[in-house]
Amino acid sequence: MLLACAPADAIGGGGTNDGTHGGTSHKDIYASATYSRIKVRQVTGPTGGKRGVLSSVDVNWEPPACWYEPVFTGEELKAFVDKTDGNGDVGIHESWFGKELWTDHYQDGKPENNFDDEHSTAKGYKDYNVDENGYFWRSVAPDTSDPKSWDCGKIMFWQDAGQVPKIAHAPTPEMLADYAYNQVKVPDTEIDSTPATKSTVNLPTWVWLDKGTFREIKVRAELPRTNLWAETTAKPVALHLNPGTEDAETYPSSGDCTINEDGSIGTPYAKGNADRTPPCGIRYLRATNSRPHRLKASITWQITWHGSDGSGGDLPDGIFETTQDMNVQEIQSVNR
Structure with a gap:
């Protein structure tokens, strides 16, 4: 059993899954915290010919460095751990290698430390919450070298369905708009x-x-x-x-x-x-x-x-x- 605190793109490659780029496997997307599940599509405007991205006139403006989003149902997390033998990212800068790490926390209820400045405690779960209606949320950072990506330090946590967690860096429509800016x-x-x-x-x-x-x-x-x-x-x-x-x-x-x-x-x-x-x-x-x-x-x-x-x-x-x-x-x- 090994716990490694490392850049998230050490597992499954790097980049974001914005709905416009291919080349990533299903396993990579779910293993790595560098891949977002945000889906982006162009609704109106020209699509052909040579195109490029915009540069903001405000040098102080920047897109979100990190956020949280739903990744697994309880059943999906259990299947992921069994299939990968417990190799994947539990947060942006924290990767768990070894099935026992996952089963201790998400199956058997053992508390763990979050990877935040306070080293706060994350409560454990029973049998991956398979009987509950909701999702396990994980932090996402398109660029793990950005120092601000460390602001999202909670390890994967549960949120009931139909609710967005009331925590810092939870997704909002404005955050999605900021994210989409770089996709124009x-x-x-x-x-x-x-x-x-x-x-x-x-x-x-x-x-x-x-x-x-x-x-x-x-x-x-x-x-x-x-x-x-x-x-x-x-x-x-x-x-x-x-x-x-x-x-x-x-x-x-x-x-x-x-x-x-x-x-x-x-x-x-x-x-x-x-x-x-x-x-x-x-x-x-x-x-x-x-x-x-x-x-x-x-x-x-x-x-x-x-x-x-x-x-x-x-x-x-x-x-x-x-x-x-x-x-x-x-x-x-x-x-x-």
């Missing part, structure tokens, strides 16, 4: 421009984004066996242009191009508009030599959420940025 996949910011990749000194480059690509995106996160869910919505609200050099002007001068009423950004270039000022664009003042300018285009996404209990609100705006090369040429003239 937005389209790559591939801007259209005229000229496309080669601009001319002192002539404006028109920039725009298609209304069909940048649509509102809604992601739903649900935690099975709790009736808790939240929907997190990302809405594009602005495009910011950074020309990649100080020898340039942006339109508007702030570089912030707002979203039009139809959902597009900027205005496509039309023949005859070469001398007009674009509503969204750049004017380069010097030609490039061997190195093109690195034009940065970043979309600001406004993030809101609402949950199963009627709660809701705002989350920090998200940014998605890409870069593309821009060559700038001089106008060639011949004098006779």
Whole structure:
């Protein structure tokens, strides 16, 4: 019999089971406290093409580092212990190797210490509570190297069905909304421009984004066996242009191009508009030599959420940025 206090991903690999990634076995998911049972799916918005995740504009905002969620019924825990011979995670940073550890606590009622700062006592159970209606809950941490993952130090505990435990780091709709924030996949910011990749000194480059690509995106996160869910919505609200050099002007001068009423950004270039000022664009003042300018285009996404209990609100705006090369040429003239 051996008790090991170790990172939870020592058993069954690491990562989260967010409903969007494969490659984990049923046994791994139930053995490891790094796998969440939260199910995430995109409800609305574009799904094809190259996509990426958002970066919060609030440097102090971060997704939840740990939480508790239901894992086993009494019968399921008993079957798990018998099948694995008692090898698995009883908490984020506590793994039990040896069947007797599990049977002592969950079958024969022996108390154990929680893995929290107070080393509080966890009461034991009789025969895995197989005659009770409820679930054993366990802590979850997507990243066990995060120091805040140690905040969820209770070993696996029982909660009656239809109830969420009234403890710190219990799941809430807002927590699910925060979790879903990192699951929002937005389209790559591939801007259209005229000229496309080669601009001319002192002539404006028109920039725009298609209304069909940048649509509102809604992601739903649900935690099975709790009736808790939240929907997190990302809405594009602005495009910011950074020309990649100080020898340039942006339109508007702030570089912030707002979203039009139809959902597009900027205005496509039309023949005859070469001398007009674009509503969204750049004017380069010097030609490039061997190195093109690195034009940065970043979309600001406004993030809101609402949950199963009627709660809701705002989350920090998200940014998605890409870069593309821009060559700038001089106008060639011949004098006779």
